Amino acid sequence: MQQADIIEGIKGKYFQKFGETSNPDKVRTFRSPGRINLIGEHTDYNNGFVLPASVDKAVYFVIEPREDDQVILHAADLDETYTFNVNDLSKPDQAWSHYQLGIIEQIYKKGLKIGGFQTTFGGDVPVGAGLSSSAALECCLLFALNELFDLGLDRFNIVKMSQKAENEYVGVQCGIMDQFASAFGKEESVIRLDCRSLEYEYFPFPMQDYLLVLCDTSVKHSLASSEYNTRRLECEKGISILKKYYPDIESLRDVTPEIVAEHKDELGDPVNRRCKFITEEIQRVQDACDLLVEGNLVEFGQKMYATHQGLQHEYEVSCPELDFLVDQTINDPAVLGARMMGGGFGGCTINLVKKEAVDDFEQKMKAAYLQAYQIDLPCYKVKITTGTEEIL
Missing domain, CATH: 3.30.230.10 (Ribosomal Protein S5; domain 2)
Known part of the structure; x- marks a missing residue:
């Protein structure tokens, strides 16, 4: 409408x-x-x-x-x-x-x-x-x-x-x-x-040549709120350990991926993986902005995939439905990038899709999701306003 x-x-x-x-x-x-x-x-x-x-x-x-x-x-x-x-x-x-x-x-x-x-x-x-x-x-x-x-x-x-x-x-x-x-x-x-x-x-x-399409899993797993709080605590634990070596650190914003790698044994699992993801993601935003200035949406899309991989394996806030939807796009030449969006454990994936292929993309995703989960997949085309x- x-x-x-x-x-x-x-x-x-x-x-x-x-x-x-x-x-x-x-x-x-x-x-x-x-x-x-x-x-x-x-x-x-x-x-x-x-x-x-x-x-x-x-x-x-x-x-x-x-x-x-x-x-x-x-x-x-x-x-x-x-x-x-x-x-x-x-x-x-x-x-x-x-x-x-x-x-x-x-x-x-x-x-x-x-x-x-x-x-x-x-x-x-x-x-x-x-x-x-x-x-x-x-x-x-x-x-x-x-x-x-x-x-x-x-x-x-x-x-x-x-x-x-x-x-x-x-x-x-x-x-x-x-x-x-x-x-x-x-x-x-x-x-x-x-x-x-x-x-x-x-x-x-x-947005002349591309559209952003949101694919809504229509699920929200009960882990969402408790795991969100756990992730915050894990990040805080990482800071308390790293502060012993770098007293000026206030948050993971002040930490580099190299510092995390240097202290990975003391951070232990899963805190090391949480800190690795956050420090890399903060850097990824900066790199992504440089790509936008260059007009390089192809590489920008690869950053989106990298974010999803980190959220799936290192921060562990994805879920099977989100991973399934992202996996469907990986070999699709019409899709530049895809990832889960938001807190996790449900909600949407965000997909950067060539404009002329959007209708075919939606049909393909809806059919695959219905077959895998018996759920009708809502898709929302969005423009930036x-x-x-x-x-x-």
């Missing part, structure tokens, strides 16, 4: 819901995209680099201020409504509303005030596919409230407050990459984000 059709659909549901109380002149529409990450997995909590981009799957808010202190949230995709007083931030049973309440809480924690508002929201970011629909939702609402109530926030404020809303109110300890990519996206560009300093730089990612904005 085209963006214009999605917007019209959500606007239609807004006026169906709020027609009698609405002043059409005050109704505004905002968009915030989902994100992909090209290279740089699990490097964020090690203070490394990531290489995300915002995509043409987005969350939309149709929103209008009210004369009273009431907030009415209408989830178009669920056809559910939650109403509350703007000063009452107690946690409701409806889990989907926690993200919006978390945003309002962050506004108050900043010493700012808003009035009541009513909104219908929805979009086409697939939930659970690793495109960070929650970050898109948070950034979109905060951006909209900033405009509606003249809060004076810049994009950095919006990113940091959106992350805090998820950390503090929702209770998910996400890094900052998702919100950053959603708010700062730029068409046909990827963002190299330094997760330590939050310095960022855009690199060209031309601009970040959070008002739709005028």
